[in-house]
Structure formats: structure tokens, C-alpha cells
Amino acid sequence: MAEPAPGRRPMDLDRARTTRGTVHVIPERCKECGFCVGYCPEDVLAFSADSNAKGYHYPVLASGREDACVHCGFCNLICPELAIFTTELADDAGGTTS
Amino acid sequence: MSGSAPIIASTHPNDGLLRADRFPHILCPGCGIGTVIHCYVDAMAASGLALSDHACVSGIGCSGRAAGYVNVDSYHTTHGRALPFALGIAVYKPGMRVTVISGDGDLAAIGGNHLIHAARRNVDLTVICINNFNYGMTGGQAGPTSPRGSVASTAPEGVHDRPFVLPDLVRAAGASMVSRWTVLHVRQLRDAILRGMQKRGFCFIEALSPCPTNFGRANDLGDGMAEMEVYRERCELADGTPGYDALDIDLTDHTRPILVGDFLDIERTPYQPVGEHTA
Amino acid sequence: MTAQAAGQERVLTGTHFMLGDHACAEGALAAGLDFFGGYPITPSTEIAERLARRLPRVGGKFVQMEDELGSAVAIIGASAAGARSFTATSGPGFSLMMESIGLAAMMEIPIVIVDVQRASPSTGLPTMVGQSDALQARWGSHGDYGVAAYSPASPQECFDLTLLAFDVADRYRIPVLLMMDEVVAHMTERVVIPAADAIQRGQRPRPDHAPGATRHLPYAVGDTLVPPMAHAGEGYCVHMTGLTHDERGYPALNEATHNQLVNRLVDKVRLNAGEIERYEEYALEDAETVVVAFGCTSRSAREAVKRGRAAGRKCGLLRLVSLWPFPEARLRGLLERGRVQRFLVPEVNLGQMRREVERLTQLPVLRLNHAGGAMPTPEDILAVIP
Known part of the structure; x- marks a missing residue:
């Protein structure tokens, strides 16, 4: 996480917890619009190499970003096909505090 | 173009709010109507009301298909007539939260008279107008919101007509709540829909949406993602309640902002014809 | 109060x-x-x-x-x-x-x-x-x-x-x-x-x-x-x-x-x-001329049939209470009795329900029409009943 500008550092940053998430995809619903891949704030997603039955490349985890999902839910809400969502990872399953 | 597999799912947590047996829906890749449907059902869940308290009414066109995908009492009516149909439900069953989801051509052209009169009466409805600047279902004809100069199958040399600026029109007609967001602004859009559901009176939310198959292709906007990028680069949050000229949209002039925001949220007595037994 | x-x-x-x-x-x-x-x-x-x-x-x-x-x-x-x-x-x-x-x-x-x-x-x-x-x-x-x-x-x-x-x-x-x-x-x-x-x-x-x-x-x-x-x-x-x-x-x-x-x-x-369907019959038993009428026109028709009967003319009235469904079975029943010679359909249009009667019979269907603004009087109808 980028360090906030001097003077704008939240007082509770030491205690702040970054939520961790897991990405779930329903490949057969995907139409490869790219909204989730394009607008994931953590660049977690990439297009699959293979395609679904209709020929669309669905989202997969980008190389090196497999653990980067913060469960913000943006990919979920922006998906026109309801083909992707995230669930929150429990702390003991890899959640971290910064 | 590759990476490791995510968890593969067969259902979505919101499937219970949808007629999931009809998915994938008929809408094109890159179209934003599915996103609006998603924001609607998300707001519906957040409303805390039972599904049986919600009803969804649509007109005709791509956006008119919205009602068919949500798992509430849903009515896919004739072209332009979603609002009077919804009025009938809302007036007869004032406890229900009736949402109209329809397109710019449906609500503002063939249904334009119903739009201004529903706003004038302040009928207790939430209206989500998905504005994709053209008639998509019928193949990309010019509509009442097509920006001047934009190319359409019925305006091959460019649209000459001045468009409606829907938030300005509906505000002037007497609505209680007026917002404009795009399908990129999903949180704001969802929150505006939720506020509309919670508020009594005529609540109007314009949702700008890509139409890559027709409007986008005819106007060299590229795919849905490219039109979303236009929104990302040019949308600005408006202060207060901008008027016609400020809200007017020119997709070709990259120096002009596209104003979005929650423009109006006031208390006005919602429409309810006298109907109590006075004896 | x-x-x-x-x-x-x-x-x-x-x-x-x-x-x-x-x-x-x-x-x-x-x-x-x-x-x-x-x-x-x-x-x-x-x-x-x-x-x-x-x-x-x-x-x-x-x-x-x-x-x-x-x-x-x-x-x-x-x-x-x-x-x-x-x-x-x-x-x-x-x-x-x-x-x-x-x-x-x-x-x-x-x-x-x-x-x-x-x-x-x-x-x-x-x-x-x-x-x-x-x-x-x-x-x-x-x-x-x-x-x-x-x-x-x-x-x-x-x-x-x-x-x-x-x-x-x-x-x-x-x-x-x-x-x-x-x-x-x-x-x-x-x-x-x-x-x-x-x-x-x-x-x-x-x-x-x-x-x-x-x-x-x-x-x-x-x-x-x-x-x-x-x-x-x-x-x-x-x-x-x-x-x-x-x-x-x-x-x-x-x-x-x-x-x-x-x-x-x-x-x-x-x-x-x-x-x-709904209809009403008046003096149809032995009618040779059947007047088929509806709405305000049926009021004049009823009076015309009454006067026609008084003058010895074998006429009756089939009043269409329902236009649709058209009482088709009843009209066919009348035809099967073999007494009917003709129909008369007075109406304040240029022959809309007359088409239904014509569709169901080979018998002559007399007309009495006005395009609108006035309705036929009993005298008008009586004048057409033989």
C-alpha cells in the first residue's frame, strides 16, 4: 500500500486492517467486456488464455497478483453478467494487518 | 493474457434476486444495462424489504428487457408505457416500492409525455433511465438524447436535433430526486437507486451506458470499455443543480466535462389520490 | 344528510x-x-x-x-x-x-x-x-x-x-x-x-x-x-x-x-x-323479417317491430346485447327454422354489424345506415320492413 502524503497520514493507520478477498468467477456467463479487468483497483485480474463455450476470455488472476484482492467488490458490482464476485478471506487464512 | 485460475463458481450470491435461469442475458458484450440491473438488485437487497414489496416495470428496447431478469413481480410493457403501468401499481398498492427501468428512447420519446406528467405529479416511483444515446434494440437509430453530431442509422450525416437533457427536464417537471451517474460509477448508482427506493416521490436516476454494438461503432467510440474510458476521463462531479447547457453531453468534444452527481433531493408531497374512506 | x-x-x-x-x-x-x-x-x-x-x-x-x-x-x-x-x-x-x-x-x-x-x-x-x-x-x-x-x-x-x-x-x-x-x-x-x-x-x-x-x-x-x-x-x-x-x-x-x-x-x-354472449329476442317466433340492432338503434327497431306487428307484418327483433361474441349460434338457429326471409340491420354507421349477418346467411340483408349525428326513427325502420 502506498504511503499517504505527509500530514495526511490517518491516525489509526497502524491498526488499520486491509481486507483480503478471494475471487470467484462463473466463466460461462462472461462476455469479455473487460470492465472487471480494466477497473480492478489492485490489478488482480487478467483475461484467461482459454475461452468459454461462447468464445469469450473470462477473468482469471493476473500473474503475481494472486493474493492481491482486497475484496472491494467493484468487479462484482460492475459486472453486467453477474459473472464475478469476491468473498472475504478470514484473517487466519491469509488476511494481514499493515 | 493469462494467469492462475480463480475459484470457479456456478452461481452468484445475488442469483436469488435474479431470474438466474435466464442468464446469460441477451445483452451485448460491453453493454452497461446488465450493470444497471446488478446495481438495482444490490439496492433492492440493501433496502431490507421483502422481494414481494418490490415491483419492476420496463418498457420496450434493450433496457426494457431489464424487468425480465429480476426476481420480483415484473412487467415488460409496451413501448413508452412503463410509467403509467407503474403508476397503476404504485397508486393501488402504495406500500410497494415500484421501480421503472427503461431506456432513453422509451421514457423520453414515445413515453415522454408520461415522463413529465409522472414527475409533475410526483408519483412514488424510482425511475432508472438507462441512456445509451440511441435505439439499440432496433439497430442504432437516433433518439431523443442522441448528442448533436452523433451518427445514427437514421442520421447518417449526424444528428441535427437538440437532445433532451433528462435530469434538467425531469427536475423542471417537478421530480423530488434527480441524479445522473454512469455505469462506471457503480457505487454511486447503486446508492442513488437505494435512496430512490427509500424516498417517497418521483426519483429519477439517469444511468449513462455504453452501447458498443450500435452507438459506439457508428461513432468510432470503440468497444464498451472504450466508452467507459470516456466516462472515466471526462466525468466531473457537479456542484448543485446544473442546467441544460452544463448537463448537455458532447461525446466528441474531449474538453467538455460530462457532469454527474446527485443534482436534486428535496421533500415534496408524493402523489396519492384521495382514496380513504371518509365515512 | x-x-x-x-x-x-x-x-x-x-x-x-x-x-x-x-x-x-x-x-x-x-x-x-x-x-x-x-x-x-x-x-x-x-x-x-x-x-x-x-x-x-x-x-x-x-x-x-x-x-x-x-x-x-x-x-x-x-x-x-x-x-x-x-x-x-x-x-x-x-x-x-x-x-x-x-x-x-x-x-x-x-x-x-x-x-x-x-x-x-x-x-x-x-x-x-x-x-x-x-x-x-x-x-x-x-x-x-x-x-x-x-x-x-x-x-x-x-x-x-x-x-x-x-x-x-x-x-x-x-x-x-x-x-x-x-x-x-x-x-x-x-x-x-x-x-x-x-x-x-x-x-x-x-x-x-x-x-x-x-x-x-x-x-x-x-x-x-x-x-x-x-x-x-x-x-x-x-x-x-x-x-x-x-x-x-x-x-x-x-x-x-x-x-x-x-x-x-x-x-x-x-x-x-x-x-x-348476450342477446334479447322480441317477436321472433314466426318472423320473416328479422331486425338485428344494438344500442340506441335497437330502441327504434323495437318500436318499429311493434308497429309492424300491429300492421300485420311478420317481423321481429334480435337485439345484440353483446356485439362480441356475436350471437352466431342464435342466428344460425333462426335460419334453421326456415321462416326467415330477410334481415334488416339498421345502425349508425355504414354497415359494420351488417357484415356479420351477411357472413352467416345467404338471405338478403337489408340496410338502413346513417354515418352519424342522427339515429334512425321507428318510422325510418318501419319503412324498410316489408
Whole structure:
């Protein structure tokens, strides 16, 4: 996480917890619009190499970003096909505090 | 173009709010109507009301298909007539939260008279107008919101007509709540829909949406993602309640902002014809 | 002031001297009207005006819509939510409602539309009589579908047939049209309104399972051809569309589903015609000339037949109380008796219902027509009866 500008550092940053998430995809619903891949704030997603039955490349985890999902839910809400969502990872399953 | 597999799912947590047996829906890749449907059902869940308290009414066109995908009492009516149909439900069953989801051509052209009169009466409805600047279902004809100069199958040399600026029109007609967001602004859009559901009176939310198959292709906007990028680069949050000229949209002039925001949220007595037994 | 004088009784039981339009409004109230959406138009406006005063006082909703397009659709929406709902209009407004008659037929949402006919086409003679919307009532919306249409001949019948119209609409989930005419609408006569508990109301077929218990299929039908109707807000999560749809209500855009659906919409009325149709016979036993008439014209026809009989002419009257379904079986029955020599169809149009009679017989069908603005007198009709 980028360090906030001097003077704008939240007082509770030491205690702040970054939520961790897991990405779930329903490949057969995907139409490869790219909204989730394009607008994931953590660049977690990439297009699959293979395609679904209709020929669309669905989202997969980008190389090196497999653990980067913060469960913000943006990919979920922006998906026109309801083909992707995230669930929150429990702390003991890899959640971290910064 | 590759990476490791995510968890593969067969259902979505919101499937219970949808007629999931009809998915994938008929809408094109890159179209934003599915996103609006998603924001609607998300707001519906957040409303805390039972599904049986919600009803969804649509007109005709791509956006008119919205009602068919949500798992509430849903009515896919004739072209332009979603609002009077919804009025009938809302007036007869004032406890229900009736949402109209329809397109710019449906609500503002063939249904334009119903739009201004529903706003004038302040009928207790939430209206989500998905504005994709053209008639998509019928193949990309010019509509009442097509920006001047934009190319359409019925305006091959460019649209000459001045468009409606829907938030300005509906505000002037007497609505209680007026917002404009795009399908990129999903949180704001969802929150505006939720506020509309919670508020009594005529609540109007314009949702700008890509139409890559027709409007986008005819106007060299590229795919849905490219039109979303236009929104990302040019949308600005408006202060207060901008008027016609400020809200007017020119997709070709990259120096002009596209104003979005929650423009109006006031208390006005919602429409309810006298109907109590006075004896 | 009594409750009745204040207009706070839903059913104005008693004997009244009442305008036809008002009797229609009272019939709707007695039928349990919950919602009226309308737009003013001569010569139907008295219906809306009376309901604007009466309906809110008995717990109903009166909405003056922005136009007839909105009126017709608003009553469909209210009916989808369970309301007994109707609107009243006249020719130009009736034309604007045609699209919605198709929607109500396709979604199978019961509605009642009153058309007080005036001299047409177009704006025509707004304050003067016509009967020239008779075929429009049957065929006006695009496509094939089933409707019922009744034509009252007196203020009493304006009351009675409005009651009937709601029952038939609900029972078969169809649009029912009350084809009044300006003469009957603006006629004041004795109207007897029965006690509220004497009024039998036809009911919509309703789901026999609780919402959520099993999946509700909004268009699954049994032998009656009429699917049970669940209303908005009851928890059945119905989907209804004007598109061709399957029993789930989902769009099913294929020819086989379409053919089956449209045939059923027509068959609901065709196969139940005996229950839906209404007619009245006068002096038909040995009639050689059968006058077929409806609405205001049937009043002159009845008097003409009475005078004709007195003069020894073998004439009788078949009064069409329902225009649609046309009482086809009854007309065929008359023909089988072999006495009938000819028909005479007087009407305030240029021969609309005459086509139905001609379709069913090889016998001569005499005509007596006026394009509108005046109705035939008994003398006019008598002059054509041999």
C-alpha cells in the first residue's frame, strides 16, 4: 500500500486492517467486456488464455497478483453478467494487518 | 493474457434476486444495462424489504428487457408505457416500492409525455433511465438524447436535433430526486437507486451506458470499455443543480466535462389520490 | 344528510332517474371498482366526473391521466396489482387505447374500457351519436386476440352491463369493452340498483398454492384455458410481458409457442361464447323479417317491430346485447327454422354489424345506415320492413 502524503497520514493507520478477498468467477456467463479487468483497483485480474463455450476470455488472476484482492467488490458490482464476485478471506487464512 | 485460475463458481450470491435461469442475458458484450440491473438488485437487497414489496416495470428496447431478469413481480410493457403501468401499481398498492427501468428512447420519446406528467405529479416511483444515446434494440437509430453530431442509422450525416437533457427536464417537471451517474460509477448508482427506493416521490436516476454494438461503432467510440474510458476521463462531479447547457453531453468534444452527481433531493408531497374512506 | 345523499355508499341501492353515463359509473362502483384512470372526452366525461366525486369516498383511487394512452395502461397496471379497474373514453381516445387492449389481452390482465361512441371518423361530431366503433372493438388492436363487447340500450343496461363487463373481464382475464353510444349515454331514465348483497361478482381464477410453496407458473392453464392470476405484491414473483411467452411468463420467441398462445387467447372467448354472449329476442317466433340492432338503434327497431306487428307484418327483433361474441349460434338457429326471409340491420354507421349477418346467411340483408349525428326513427325502420 502506498504511503499517504505527509500530514495526511490517518491516525489509526497502524491498526488499520486491509481486507483480503478471494475471487470467484462463473466463466460461462462472461462476455469479455473487460470492465472487471480494466477497473480492478489492485490489478488482480487478467483475461484467461482459454475461452468459454461462447468464445469469450473470462477473468482469471493476473500473474503475481494472486493474493492481491482486497475484496472491494467493484468487479462484482460492475459486472453486467453477474459473472464475478469476491468473498472475504478470514484473517487466519491469509488476511494481514499493515 | 493469462494467469492462475480463480475459484470457479456456478452461481452468484445475488442469483436469488435474479431470474438466474435466464442468464446469460441477451445483452451485448460491453453493454452497461446488465450493470444497471446488478446495481438495482444490490439496492433492492440493501433496502431490507421483502422481494414481494418490490415491483419492476420496463418498457420496450434493450433496457426494457431489464424487468425480465429480476426476481420480483415484473412487467415488460409496451413501448413508452412503463410509467403509467407503474403508476397503476404504485397508486393501488402504495406500500410497494415500484421501480421503472427503461431506456432513453422509451421514457423520453414515445413515453415522454408520461415522463413529465409522472414527475409533475410526483408519483412514488424510482425511475432508472438507462441512456445509451440511441435505439439499440432496433439497430442504432437516433433518439431523443442522441448528442448533436452523433451518427445514427437514421442520421447518417449526424444528428441535427437538440437532445433532451433528462435530469434538467425531469427536475423542471417537478421530480423530488434527480441524479445522473454512469455505469462506471457503480457505487454511486447503486446508492442513488437505494435512496430512490427509500424516498417517497418521483426519483429519477439517469444511468449513462455504453452501447458498443450500435452507438459506439457508428461513432468510432470503440468497444464498451472504450466508452467507459470516456466516462472515466471526462466525468466531473457537479456542484448543485446544473442546467441544460452544463448537463448537455458532447461525446466528441474531449474538453467538455460530462457532469454527474446527485443534482436534486428535496421533500415534496408524493402523489396519492384521495382514496380513504371518509365515512 | 344521509350517507347515500353524501355519496358515501358504494352501491346506491334504490330506484333512480339517472343519466346513462352516471349509471355506467354506478355500475362500476357496484362491481367493486378500485381504480379509475381516465382522460376527459365528450360524450363520456360524465362518467369520469361522477367517479371523481364518488370513487375516493368509497376507498377507490381516481386518477386523471395525461392522455388515453396512459389511462389504458394505468388501469392495466392497477389490475396487475389486483384492482378492479376501468376507464371511459370516446372514439378518438378509444383509438389511442388500441395498443393497450392488445397488451391486456396478451398479458391476460382484466380491464374494462367504456367507449361512448360519437359520430366519427376523426373528431367527427363530438357531441352527436355514432355506432361506428363496433368493428374496431373487435379488431382494433393488431393481431388476433379475444375480447367481449357489450352494447347497452338504456341507462339501466349501462348499469347492468358494466357490472357484467367486470365479471367477464375477471373470469376470463380479457379486455371487456362497453360500447355505449352518445344517445344512451345522455339519456336519463329509470335505473334500479339492487341491494349490495344481491350483486354476485365474478372472480378471477387465483393460484391454489401459497406463494413460495412451489414455483408459480403465471401462464400454466388447465381445462378452462384461463390461468390463475397472481397479483403484484403477493409474493408469487410473476413476470408478464407483451412478448410471446411460455408458461413461466418468459419470452419464448418461436412460432410454436406463439401459435399455441394466440390460439388460446382467442379460444378463451370462442369456446366460452355461450357464457359470454348476450342477446334479447322480441317477436321472433314466426318472423320473416328479422331486425338485428344494438344500442340506441335497437330502441327504434323495437318500436318499429311493434308497429309492424300491429300492421300485420311478420317481423321481429334480435337485439345484440353483446356485439362480441356475436350471437352466431342464435342466428344460425333462426335460419334453421326456415321462416326467415330477410334481415334488416339498421345502425349508425355504414354497415359494420351488417357484415356479420351477411357472413352467416345467404338471405338478403337489408340496410338502413346513417354515418352519424342522427339515429334512425321507428318510422325510418318501419319503412324498410316489408
